[in-house]
Amino acid sequence: MTQTTINLETAPGHQVLAAAGKKILRPGGKCATKQLFQWANFQPDETVLELASSFGYSAIALVQRFGVKVVGVEKNSASVARARANIQAAGLSDRITIIEGDIFQLEAIPGQFDYVFAEAILSMQSAPGKAKILSGIYAKLKPGGKFLSHEMLADNKETEIHEQLARVIKSNTSPLSQANWIATYANAGLQIKQHETGGMALLNLWRMIQDEGLFSTAKILWNVVTNSQIRQRVLAMRRIFQKYQQDLGYIVLVAERN
Numbered sequence: 001m002t003q004t005t006i007n008l009e010t011a012p013g014h015q016v017l018a019a020a021g022k023k024i025l026r027p028g029g030k031c032a033t034k035q036l037f038q039w040a041n042f043q044p045d046e047t048v049l050e051l052a053s054s055f056g057y058s059a060i061a062l063v064q065r066f067g068v069k070v071v072g073v074e075k076n077s078a079s080v081a082r083a084r085a086n087i088q089a090a091g092l093s094d095r096i097t098i099i100e101g102d103i104f105q106l107e108a109i110p111g112q113f114d115y116v117f118a119e120a121i122l123s124m125q126s127a128p129g130k131a132k133i134l135s136g137i138y139a140k141l142k143p144g145g146k147f148l149s150h151e152m153l154a155d156n157k158e159t160e161i162h163e164q165l166a167r168v169i170k171s172n173t174s175p176l177s178q179a180n181w182i183a184t185y186a187n188a189g190l191q192i193k194q195h196e197t198g199g200m201a202l203l204n205l206w207r208m209i210q211d212e213g214l215f216s217t218a219k220i221l222w223n224v225v226t227n228s229q230i231r232q233r234v235l236a237m238r239r240i241f242q243k244y245q246q247d248l249g250y251i252v253l254v255a256e257r258n
Helices: 013-020 029-040 057-066 077-089 103-108 127-140 158-169 178-187 205-212 214-226 228-243
Strands: 047-051 069-074 096-100 113-119 141-154 190-199 248-257
Touching (some): 013 158, 029 141, 057 113, 077 096, 158 228, 178 248
Parallel strands (some): 047 113, 069 096, 113 141
Antiparallel strands (some): 141 248
16 A cells, blocks of 8 residues: 555545556646657757746656656655756766746746646636636747647536536646636747647546556556555546546647747
């Protein structure tokens, strides 16, 4: 059974899922991120700023696959330490730098980048929070640079879905409609070049097997079944996803700095 020190009754949903053993915490799963990277068309030695880089897994994968250079910003000091250890173990300390910092204070990070990359970050913010982060992203992009974004989508009933998600996930989760995401980015000076939407994949069993692998999925299910607190929280999230399955999903966007 998963051992954790977090309060499973009050922790945000992504921490509960992580406590269950889930590593892929993206609303569209790996395939949506793969589409985002195909659109990006990374070139070797281009620079990427990754927001909320966690344990460094995405940064490592980006460098290994595309030969880019990555700067990751992560607020949690324990995650920073783990990310740096993972990067050193991968032999990529010369290609990846992890900075302990706040995504609301991107001005503290030196330089500009060819890309900024963020997944399920803006969905967790209020409207002013979204605007603040996007302003920082705009400033960190080179002219013509691209913001690669993977977020939650609420095609209808935005207010109702926000209220239900906030209650169940216990965070200020505020997904937008496709039109409102595009408008929000445009207000920050970011022009959408490509975008795609799809259904919520976070707790879809088949997608979990694709993303996590069969063995890891079995471990996650075991942890959910055997830990009553995790089970209650995960089932509550799943009920919300099912209730709004026609309206709730993911969106991936490539936006260019004007």
